[in-house]
Amino acid sequence: MTWLEIMVNRALNDPYLNELTRKLELKYAHNFLYQKDDIVLTEKEFDDVLRFADILSRSSGAEGRNKAYKIISLLYDAYKDDIQFQYYANSILTKLGNFASLNLAVGNSETVDTLETALEKEIKRVYQKVPFNDLVFTDPQYQLFEAMKDSNHFSFSGPTSFGKSFIMDAFIQYIITERHGIDNIVILVPTRALINQVTARLKKTITDENYKVLAHPVVPTIYKNRMLKYVFVFTPERLISYLGEKENPVINYMFVDEAHKIIAEKDSRSPLYYHAILLAERKSIKLYFASPNIPNADVFLQLFEKSVDEQMIIRESPVSQNRFFVDYVEGNGRMFTETGDDIVFDDLGKREHGYVSKLLRKLGCDCKNIVYCNTVADTIDFALQFSKNLPEQSDSRIDSLIELIKTYVHKDYFLIDCLKKGVAFHFGRLPQRIRQRIENLFEEKVIDYMFCTSTLLEGVNLPAKNIFIFSNAIGNSKFSDVDFWNLAGRAGRLSKELSGNIICVRIEDKKNRWDTPHKDLEVVRNKKIDDVQPIVIKGQKNFYTNLERSLRAKDFTRANYSQTEKEVWDHYANIVFTHQASKTDSILMSNFLRKNTDGKKLLERMDKENHIPLHILEQCSNIKVSYQNNIWEKISGAEKAFPEEITTQSCQAVLEKMYDYYNWGEEESKGRNPMVKQRTRLQYFAVLMYSWMKSTPLNMMIINIINYYKKKGEIWDKNETIPFDPNNRNQINLIINNLISDIDNVLRFKIKNYFLNYHLIVSEKIGKESAGTNWAEYVEYGTTDSVIIELQNIGIPRHLSMMIKDDYAEFLTFEEGVLVDINAEALIENIDCDKYKDELEELRAIFL
Structure with missing residues (x-):
C-alpha cells in the first residue's frame, strides 16, 4: 500500500471527518427542509473538511472519491463564492475527472488553477476527450471506454447517473469510425417507450451518412441496394422477428440496455429477453451489457456462457444524493447520513389540510421534481390534487401541447387540467407522441413537477433535482434493491446540480406506502445492493421442476403462485423445448436436464410428436407448443389464415x-x-x-x-x-x-x-x-396501407405517415407500387404550417 493510500484510509476512518460530514449534512438538511442557514462551520472546520476532501480525492477507490465529491456538494450552496472553496473544488473535481460538475461548481476554473491542477486538467482533456465531440469522460467513464475497446463482449454496471447511454453512444461512434463503417449494430431496449427516445438520440449523435437508424425489423425498400449500414433500436420481439428473416443484413454488435430486465423474476417479459439474446448469440453477434447498480455485472456473461473477465462495476457516481424520510403517520422525519447515524427531526410530517401539496411546493420550489406514485390511478389523483390550487401558467409551449391533446386525444383528458398549472403525469398508457412532448417540456424546465409510475424504471431518461417516493412498491411487490436505486438514482442531474434529493414520504398508513418503515427503509439507509441471482442459473422456487410440469401440462408445485410467475415458467418451458428442437446448448437446457431425471425422455418424446418447424417455435416462444400442434392438425388446405375483408x-x-x-x-x-x-x-x-x-x-x-x-x-x-x-x-x-x-x-x-x-x-x-x-402486420402498424407501413419502417410515426399519404403523396416516389424515395426537404417546405404546426416540428426533428 502506498503512503497516499495509507493517508486515504486514515482519513476514511477518522472520527473527526465523520463529525464534520455529519455537521455538513445537518447544515444541508436545515437549508433544504426549513430554508434556514443556521448551522455554521468554524473557520477551522471549513479548512479541515476541505483538506480531508483533497486527500480523499487522490484515492484510487470509489469510497474515498465519492466522499470527496460528497463534501464538495454539501459545501456548494453556502460557499460557492468563497475563493478557498473554489481552489479546493477545482483541484478535487479535476482529480475526479468530473468536468461537467467542475464547470458548474467553479465556472471559469482557470482563475483558480495551480500549476499541478492546470497540468492534470490539460492531460485529462487530451487523453479523456470523448471521440467526435468536445466533451471529456470522467475517470471511470474513460476506464470503461478503454476496456470496451479491447473486448469482444463486455458487461458493466454503474449508478443510474453514471451515463450508460453516453458511453454506448460514444462506443458506437468509435466502432463506426475505427472499423470504417462495415458493421450493423443493434441497441436492445426493454419496451417500445424507449425506442423513440433512443432513436432520436442516435440520430443526433451518429453523423456518418452511410448509417441509418431504424426501429422496425424490416429494412425498407427505399434503403435497399444503397450499400447502407444500420443501427437498429429493437425490443426483444422485434429482434427475434429480424433474426427470423434470413435475407436481413447481418448484425455484428449488440448493446443490451437495461440488462437487469433479462433476469427480473417479476417481469413476464424476461424470458423473451433471454430468448432473443440467445438467438443473437448463436449468430456470433458481439454482446455488450449495460445495467444500473448491479453489483455482479458478470452474471450476464455467465448467463450466455461468455468469459466473465470482461466486465466492470462502477461504484463512483458523478452526482451525489441526500436521503430523507418524511413520516406523516408518526409525525416526524429523518435524514440518512453518510456516517450511518440518522438525523431525526420531530417537527416534520404534520397532517393538515393539503399537507402533501405543501411539502411538494416547499421542497420543490424552483427546481425539477419527480413524484413516484406506483399506480396509474394514484399518479393521476395526486397530480390533480397538487395542481388544483396552483396558479395557471402562461407559456406558449404548454398551450401548444394542450391544443394537441384536445385534438389528438380528447378535450376532457385530465392531463390538460394539470398542464395548465405547469404539472404533468407520466405513465405507459400515455400516447407516445404526448409523452415525448411532456419529457421535452420537463427537460426544458417548462414543467417543474412530474408525477409518474414505474415507467421511469424502464430507462426513460428524466433526471430531476428531487425525487419524492410516495410508494415503496411496483404494483403489489415491494421494491427490490436494484429497482429502488434505479429510481432514486435519478435524483440529481449531471452538469445541472452537484447533488439531488431522495425524499421518501409516508402519506398514510396503507400497504406499500412505507407501511413498515423499520424494514422498508433499510435499502435507503444502507445503500447496499445484494448480488442478483438469476433463476435460470440458481433455479429458485422449484424453477426447473415447474418447467417440467409446464411441459407435461400439470399443475405447478404450489397453487398460490402469481400469474406472472406462471407465465414466466410456461415461457421458459417453451424455450427449453425450442432448444431441444434446435439442438442448442445453453445453461437453461443443461440445468433442466440435470435437475429433471426424466427431462431428456420427455423432450425427445415431444420432439417426435411435434409438427411445428423450428423457425416458428423460435419466433413464437411465448405460445405453448401443444396449442401450436393442435392448430396444425386442424388446418385444412382450403382455409386462409385471415379474411380478406376487414369489418x-x-x-x-x-x-x-x-x-x-x-x-x-x-x-x-x-x-x-x-x-x-x-x-x-x-x-x-x-x-x-x-x-x-x-x-x-x-x-x-x-x-x-x-x-x-x-x-x-x-x-x-x-x-x-x-x-x-x-x-x-x-x-x-x-x-x-x-x-x-x-x-x-x-x-x-x-x-x-x-x-x-x-x-x-x-x-x-x-x-x-x-x-x-397477415393481420399480424396490420395490428403492429395500425393500418392495412402498404405506403403507411413503409413510411413507418423508415422511422415516421403512424400519425405522420397517414398525413403524408393523404395530403403530400406527391413527394413520394414509387416504382411498381413500391416506395423508393421521399423528398424530405420539399415535403417540409410545402407542409401547411398553420394546419400541421406540431406535425411539421416532428418531421423536422426526424429528417433535419
Missing part, C-alpha cells in the same frame, strides 16, 4: 377463433390485468382492432369506443360493472387510458403474437400464397 364482424370472428385455438379462457383470463376476463370482452377488442387496422386516428378511435360503451350502457371499473355516463370525466379518462394501454399491450403485443403464430403455421401447412394476408 367489425370479421374481427370478432377471428378473435373468437383465436380464443378457442389458443385457450384464452385459461391463458389470458387471470392475473391483475387479464386480456379477456370474460369472452364477451372480445366485442370490445373487435371494435378497437377494426378501428386500429383501418388507420383510424386516435381521437376518432376514442370516440368510437365511447360510442361502444354508450350502446352497451355499462362499463367495468374497479372490479365491478357500473352504468356508463358519457358526461363523467372519470369514466372518459378511464376509457382513454385503457384504450391506449390495450393498443400497445394487447393489440400490438399479445394479439399480434397470436396472429403471427397462426399465420406462420397456416403458411407452413398450405403455402404462403394460399395463406393470404
